[in-house]
Amino acid sequence: MDLIGLYPMWYEPGIGSGWVVGFIATIHVLFSHTSVGAAIFFMILATIAYQQNKPELLDFIKKYGLFLLVFSYILGSITGPGIWYSTTVASPRGISSLIHSFVWKWATEWVFFVIEVIGVYMVTYLVGKVDQKTHLKLTIILGLASYTTMLIILGILSFMMWPGKEEWFSEGGYLLGFYGENTFAQLAMRTAFMFSMTAVVGSIVTAGFKDQVFRAQMNRWLALAGIGGTVVGGLLFYWYLNTLPEYAHLIMENRLPAWFAPSLYSILAAMLVYFLMMMVTPRAITTWVAATATVALVVFGLWPEEVARESIRKPYVSGQYVYSNQLIARDVPGMGIKSEIPLVEAHGLLKTQVFMPENLRTVTPDNILQVGQALSTQMCSNCHSLSKTGIRPIGNYIGKNTDIPAIKVYLKAALTTGNTLYMPKIPLQDDEAEAIALYLANLNDPTQAARHKAEKSAVAQAVIKE
Template sequence: MDLIGLYPTWLDTSVGSGWIVGIIATAHVLFSHTSVAAAIFFAWLVNHAYRTNQPGLLEFVRRYGMFLLVFSYVLGSITGPGIWYSTTVASPRGISALIHSFVWMWATEWVFFVIEVAGVYMLVYLVGKVDVRTHTRIAVIFGLTSYTTMLIIVGILSFMMWPGRPEWAETGGVLNAFYGGNTFAHLGMRTAFMFTIMAVVGGIVAARFEDAELKRRVARTLSVVGIVSALAGVAMLQWYLSTLPETAAIVLENRLPERFPVMLAVAVGGTVLYFALTWAQPRLLMPGLAAAMTVAILVVGLWPEEVARESVRKPWVAGQYVYSNQVVGRDVPGMGVKSEIPKLEAHGWLATHAFIPQELRTVRDGNRVEAGRALALAACSNCHSLSATGMRPLARYFSPAASEGEVAEYLQAALASGNTLYMPQIPLRADEAQALAAYILSTLPGRATATAAATAQAPVKE
């Protein structure tokens, strides 16, 4: 019997692999979105500075560019590979699916990124050293190449939610996968909010100007950009939500914590108030205030947005055919991919997973809990922490008073059919369901107490 080509599971017992990926990715969004928006902003600001003879604005571009060399290009170059590493070990088949579909898209993005990095150095260090026409061309090229990297990455991220065109599954093709109803709504939302982020971070630089008039002009310009982009971002968010597939809309409505929309509303409202304040009273713009606002955007704005975006595409992790637990759940003729569900239904997880220890492939009384743990690692741990901490701890969903049979029955009824929209289809043989139930119950803190109480209440046979 052929084994399914699954990979070893990355188990982090502290917060879970999902949170580690999320923390790295959210930080990277802050760094990368700031640089892309700043590149476009610089293209306009450099031209405006030369046309209106305002050398102070060029000094702002120079200082902000120097700041970005560390903030975006050094820190971003650390978190970027961090995303690659963490997602590859957390979801190797998901990353494999993306590479097989978009390897040349990524290669193109890297070419533009090299131009972007060269562009920021040239823009910063050639202020006053080249003629106006050359410097403005550098600024425009820097802006265009930077935004192109955003366009490519958003297309790939949108594919993770929903493949571009309906015919992609049958015919394949990178453009069919890339361009879809969700792509440009996603791009519009990110474009709007990235200017908001750029304006907040730019305040850290603008606040250090000693020239009160220059500080006032820059602070007010950033405030206008921040307010307009924040309000535009709300409109783009509504457009984005309208393009989500039905399953994502259901997950968004029923499975996300109630605090998420509140946090996003607080982030947008607080940002608009912040910019209104710095527009009315530019002298109040201080480095500490701008830095605190940057952290607030990261924690209250970007984190819930990124978590929500990643959550609503469940149970899929890529292209609506790779489940979050790495199992291929659908046929994709255009990619030569076959669903692995029939094999799991016929032979079970323990017999077909390549990295299940040999002694656990058959469930026995002596290894039932350990076999259940192996199943939980393989089938559940990508989305559910197996410890009491981390993302969606598995033990949270079961009562200590439940019997092993009740839990096993639930697992087979809820998961085997694939009718739970936000959960993968997980066909479990009867002995596997019993083993997984035994393991889950063994992790519940109140299990011993509940078992003792049930025993005490049981009728005595005479």
């Protein structure tokens, strides 16, 4: 019999692994988008500074550049590998699917990233120290290299949602996987919004300026970039929605909370108000106000956006063939990949997983709770936290139910058949469903396991007496 080599699961008690990845990724979006936006902004400012002889703009580049070195580059370089570490343990096969398709793309991205990091140091520290033409060239190299990193990463991100072309499934090949319609729509929308982020973060920098005229001038420039980015980004969002597969729309309509759309409009409106304040009352934008606006942008703008993106690609984590629980959901002949679902259907999860402890492979009254925990951790915890808090807490999702047979019926009806929109098909053998049901019931009422065991041994006693 074939075996399935799922890695042992990383599970973060209290919040679940999904949220850890989410926290890191969300702040990384702020750092990375701000650095790309600022690099392009610097490119424009430097051109104007040298053409129209406005040295104060170079002064601004220097100040914002120094801030970015710590804000985007040091913190970004911590959260970037943080995403690698956390996703590698939370979703090893998701990451593996990306590496198998895009390893050279990533290597290319890394080359441009190195140029970007060296570039930002040079652009910041060489203001006034090299001739104008050289400095302008460096600024342009920084801007273009930064944008290239984004372009490459976005092809990979949109593959996670949906491989570029349907042919990819049968033919493989990175170009078919890389560029889909969604890639460009997402790139355009993020390009616009990165200026909004650059403007909000930039207001932290201008808040420290002593020269009030300069402060007002730079706030105005930033605010204009921010308003442009927000308005255009808002419009591009509709293009982006149109490129999403129908399935994603179905999930959005059914699964995103009702407050989602109004909150999205509110955050866009709030950003526009903030940019107007930057233009009209620049003195009101103190360091604290600007820092609060930045945190608000992350909490109310980026977090919901990342959560929504994660939700609409469910039940998959990558490429519409790796389920979030890491099982391979379909054949991908183009990559020589075979679905694992038939094997699980035939033999169950306990018998087929390489890393399942031997003493859990057969369910007994003594190990059933442990089996339930092992299966729930492996099959559910990527999307549901197994405690009361965190990502989609599973006890609440079964409606605080403690009725083992009822939960088991649900598991067989919904998961074994793959009958939900957003959850994987998880073919459970009868005893496996029972073990999960017991574990879930016990989460809601910790006396359930003991009671179940007592009942079983009473039955066993009765059988022996007969």
